[in-house]
Amino acid sequence: MPNIKSAKKRLKQDAVRRVENKTKKSMMRTWIRKLNEAVQAGDKTEAQKMLPTVFKKIDKAAKAGCIHANTASRRKALASRRVHAMS
Numbered sequence: 001m002p003n004i005k006s007a008k009k010r011l012k013q014d015a016v017r018r019v020e021n022k023t024k025k026s027m028m029r030t031w032i033r034k035l036n037e038a039v040q041a042g043d044k045t046e047a048q049k050m051l052p053t054v055f056k057k058i059d060k061a062a063k064a065g066c067i068h069a070n071t072a073s074r075r076k077a078l079a080s081r082r083v084h085a086m087s
Contacts, residue, residue, distance in 0.1 A: 021066045028057040028067075035079055044086045054079050 002008050031054045038047040055076055062072035 021064065024057075024061045024064055024066045028061045031057045032075065032079065036082070039082045039086060042086065044083075047083045047086065051079065051083050 002011055031050070035047060035050045035054050038050060058067075058072045058075050058079075061067050062069050067075075
């Protein structure tokens with residue numbers, strides 16, 4: 001346990017931020033999983049409708065610092081490739 005006042009405050013802030021980051025990451029992963037399920041099922045229209053939402057979730061996670069910008073870019077490219085590869 002920290003003894004210094006600023007360290008105690010930092011501990012509280014870290015706890016709150018950890019929960020927020022976990023929520024954002026979880027939401028992003030959930031939408032990516034839903035998109036992958038739609039692609040596996042061959043539901044092209046549903047996958048195309050989901051793509052902007054997936055991009056939004058990924059961008060929000062990157063902007064909040066939950067994931068690195070390059071990781072966000074890679075995940076968006078992969079999702080886009082999967083959807084556009086459907087014929």
